[in-house]
Amino acid sequence: MARTAGVVVIGDEILSGKFADENAAFLIRELRALGVDLRRVTVIPDELDDIADTVPRFSARFDHVFTSGGVGPTHDDVTIAGIARGFGTGVVRHPDLEAKVRSYWGAKLADANLRLADVPEGADLVYGADHVWPVVAYRNVYILPGVPALFRRKFHDIADRFRAVPVVVARVYVAADEGAIAPSLDAVVAAFADVKLGSYPRFDEREYKVLLTVEGRDAAHVAAALADLVVRLGAAVVRVDDPRAAGPAS
Amino acid sequence: MARTAGVVVIGDEILSGKFADENAAFLIRELRALGVDLRRVTVIPDELDDIADTVPRFSARFDHVFTSGGVGPTHDDVTIAGIARGFGTGVVRHPDLEAKVRSYWGAKLADANLRLADVPEGADLVYGADHVWPVVAYRNVYILPGVPALFRRKFHDIADRFRAVPVVVARVYVAADEGAIAPSLDAVVAAFADVKLGSYPRFDEREYKVLLTVEGRDAAHVAAALADLVVRLGAAVVRVDDPRAAGPAS
Numbered sequence: 001m002a003r004t005a006g007v008v009v010i011g012d013e014i015l016s017g018k019f020a021d022e023n024a025a026f027l028i029r030e031l032r033a034l035g036v037d038l039r040r041v042t043v044i045p046d047e048l049d050d051i052a053d054t055v056p057r058f059s060a061r062f063d064h065v066f067t068s069g070g071v072g073p074t075h076d077d078v079t080i081a082g083i084a085r086g087f088g089t090g091v092v093r094h095p096d097l098e099a100k101v102r103s104y105w106g107a108k109l110a111d112a113n114l115r116l117a118d119v120p121e122g123a124d125l126v127y128g129a130d131h132v133w134p135v136v137a138y139r140n141v142y143i144l145p146g147v148p149a150l151f152r153r154k155f156h157d158i159a160d161r162f163r164a165v166p167v168v169v170a171r172v173y174v175a176a177d178e179g180a181i182a183p184s185l186d187a188v189v190a191a192f193a194d195v196k197l198g199s200y201p202r203f204d205e206r207e208y209k210v211l212l213t214v215e216g217r218d219a220a221h222v223a224a225a226l227a228d229l230v231v232r233l234g235a236a237v238v239r240v241d242d243p244r245a246a247g248p249a250s
Numbered sequence: 251m252a253r254t255a256g257v258v259v260i261g262d263e264i265l266s267g268k269f270a271d272e273n274a275a276f277l278i279r280e281l282r283a284l285g286v287d288l289r290r291v292t293v294i295p296d297e298l299d300d301i302a303d304t305v306p307r308f309s310a311r312f313d314h315v316f317t318s319g320g321v322g323p324t325h326d327d328v329t330i331a332g333i334a335r336g337f338g339t340g341v342v343r344h345p346d347l348e349a350k351v352r353s354y355w356g357a358k359l360a361d362a363n364l365r366l367a368d369v370p371e372g373a374d375l376v377y378g379a380d381h382v383w384p385v386v387a388y389r390n391v392y393i394l395p396g397v398p399a400l401f402r403r404k405f406h407d408i409a410d411r412f413r414a415v416p417v418v419v420a421r422v423y424v425a426a427d428e429g430a431i432a433p434s435l436d437a438v439v440a441a442f443a444d445v446k447l448g449s450y451p452r453f454d455e456r457e458y459k460v461l462l463t464v465e466g467r468d469a470a471h472v473a474a475a476l477a478d479l480v481v482r483l484g485a486a487v488v489r490v491d492d493p494r495a496a497g498p499a500s
Contacts, residue, residue, distance in 0.1 A: 013448055015289065016417075017282040018463060020275060032267040039265065043291040046448075073429040074449040075439050105429070112432030149453055167266075179323040179355070182362035189325050198263055199324040203399055213268060 002037045002217065003164045006062040008054055009043040010070040010079050011146060022148040023068040030155065035164035035217075036064065046070050051082025059087075059141050064162060066155070069146030073112035083138055084120035092121045100133065128157030168243045169215040170226045173208035176236040181210065184232040192225040194218060208238045219243070252287045252467065253414045256312040258304055259293040260320040260329050261396060272398040273318040280405065285414035285467075286314065296320050301332025309337075309391050314412060316405070319396025323362035333388055334370035342371045350383065378407030418493045419465040420476045423458035426486040431460065434482040442475040444468060458488045469493070 007027050013019045024041045031038045039062055044050045051070070058065040070079030084091045097117035105113050125134035126142070135154050136143045142158070144151050174181060178201050189197050198213040214229060216222045222243070230237055257277050263269045274291045281288045289312055294300045301320070308315045320329030334341045347367035355363050375384035376392070385404050386393045392408070394401050424431060428451050439447050448463040464479060466472045472493070480487055 012446070013450060013463075015278065015291065016465075017278045018419075018448070019450070025270060028265065028267045039295060041265065041293040045289060072449075072451065073432045075432070075436050076447070076449055108427070108430075110427065110429035110432065113427070113429035147451060147453060169268075177358070177360065177363070179360035179363035179365075180358075182324045182360065186325050196262070197326070198268070199322075199326055200263060200269070201322065201397060203397060213263075215266075 002035070003064065003162070004037045004039045004062045005031055005064040005066065005162075006040040006058040007038065007042070007066050007068070008051075008058055009041070009068045009146075010046055010051060010082075011043060011068070012046045012076070013146075014043050015045060023144070023146065023151045026148070026152055027066060027155070030159060031162070032167070034159065034162050035166040036162055046076045046078055048078045048082045048085060051079055052086035054086075055083050055141060056086040059139055063140060065141040067141060067143050068151055071116070071143060071145045073110070073115045077115065079143060080115075080118050080120060080136075083141060083143065087120060087138065089121045091118050093117050094119045094123070094125070094136075096125060097134075097136075126158055126161075128160075130157045165217045167215050167217055168219045168222045169213055170222060170243050171241040172212040172214065172226070172229060172233070172237060173239040174210045174212060174233060174236050175208050175238050176210065176233070178210050181233060181236065184229070185212070187232060188214075188225055188229045191228060192216075192221060195221050195225040197225070197229070252285070253313045253412070254287045254289045254311075255281055255314040255316065255412075256290040256308040257288065257292070257316050257318070258301075258308055259291070259318045259396075260296055260301060260332075261293060261318070262296045262326070263396075264293050265295060273394070273396065273401045276398070276402055277316060277318075277405070280409060281412070282417070284409065284412050285416040286412055296326045296328055298328045298332045298335060301329055302336035304336075305333050305391060306336040309389055313390065315391040317391060317393050318401055321366070321393060321395045323360070323365045327365065329393060330365075330368050330370060330386075333391060333393065337370060337388065339371045341368050343367050344369045344373070344375070344386075346375060347384075347386075376408055376411075378410075380407045415467045417465050417467055418469045418472045419463055420472060420493055421491040422462040422464065422476070422479060422483070423488040423490075424460045424462060424483060424486050425458050425488050426460065426483070428460050431483060431486065434479070435462070437482060438464075438475055438479045441478060442466075442471060445471050445475040447475070447479070 014021050070077050101117045119136050120138045123136050123138045126137045127134045144154050195216040200211045214226045264271050320327050351367045369386050370388045373386050373388045376387045377384045394404050445466040450461045464476045
């Protein structure tokens with residue numbers, strides 16, 4: 001069984017278009033490279049009740065959950081409180097984090113900065129290669145900051161623990177309408193249960209009309225499905241990108 | 251009351267990183283410009299059960315729902331069937347759409363193309379300025395195609411029906427730590443109930459450390475909250491972008 005993941009972006013600023021999402025886009029690429037099946041990305045407002053409702057559902061449904069945003073010293077930083085409420089626990093000040101916060105700010109410490117040491121009661125501190133700042137995790141939920149540079153740094157720090165079996169993808173470029181090739185696709189889908197076939201019409205390409213993707217974690221099955229597909233489509237095939245020809249996943 | 255919206259992107263190709271999302275990013279900008287409160291964006295796989303579970307929840311929760319993708323003639327196009335299942339209705343071939351599909355493809359029609367005429371039973375055809383191809387809507391759910399050029403064209407065609415009261419936004423750039431200004435922000439939040447205050451630390455800017463946004467639909471309240479905020483922050487304010495100075499929303 002492949003490992004699954006869900007991402008919850010907590011961000012009024014994304015929903016209102018003040019900032020474009022960078023963190024979900026980053027995790028899509030990273031999780032794919034790690035071989036993790038990303039199953040859901042949801043962007044929600046900075047609201048306690050919505051966070052409390054959404055995050056436990058993700059936690060129950062997916063192996064790993066990543067949240068982005070709402071972590072900090074101001075009134076709109078309600079992720080910790082929302083997650084705590086959602087799991088029916090309280091918010092506590094973690095002594096290790098408090099020591100780090102006090103040491104980092106020194107004489108300039110404002111009371112509000114200590115909120116960075118607050119965690120849902122029972123949370124773990126997950127240390128990666130960078131032994132300075134840990135990631136706060138509650139069960140399978142990794143709580144990451146919204147600022148993209150920090151989000152990326154913290155995820156990279158702990159990424160190795162999520163490494164799984166990579167996905168192999170072949171691409172077939174086809175000069176035919178989707179409607180005309182649909183029966184061939186149905187036949188391949190029926191014959192190869194653990195291979196996923198995607199069909200994407202493109203209207204702005206000159207040499208092909210449809211991009212097909214053939215993917216799975218068993219390279220031999222992907223190769224067999226690809227061969228079957230290419231035979232069925234015959235002269236409509238413009239080009240094939242076969243992962244066995246190049247790339248680390250072949 | 252402002253009108254709310256939710257977006258469901260149905261797309262294995264987005265979750266697996268084959269294509270970057272364009273449609274949710276587009277709708278974020280469009281809905282903002284129209285004055286609609288976008289409350290949730292969710293990306294889910296091309297799976298019947300997930301669509302059936304997700305879309306009715308959005309329909310019950312938000313005034314308008316937009317789906318992207320999974321509409322077409324191939325095996326992975328399961329949005330219509332998923333929405334029908336979710337609402338406990340069937341899939342029927344709509345005679346008006348069938349006539350359009352037959353006319354468009356003519357002698358080249360493949361059986362699978364007729365799937366483009368399938369709708370959840372009870373769906374409406376919503377015509378915009380372009381009187382040729384309508385948008386299929388089921389209750390408050392507008393079912394749009396995943397190909398970005400088509401998605402944009404179809405949304406623009408019906409966008410006027412969603413026009414609401416625009417949001418006014420002011421921005422304040424501050425040279426201080428978030429922790430240090432948190433008490434001032436709390437005071438403004440407490441004083442202005444219908445004004446939303448966002449606080450976004452930036453670590454890659456030279457002239458400021460935090461961007462604050464002050465927004466609402468009542469321009470006078472936004473102006474009053476902005477004035478109060480600027481007084482409280484004093485010398486820490488580097489620059490103010492006041493919407494009264496420029497822009498159509500002022």
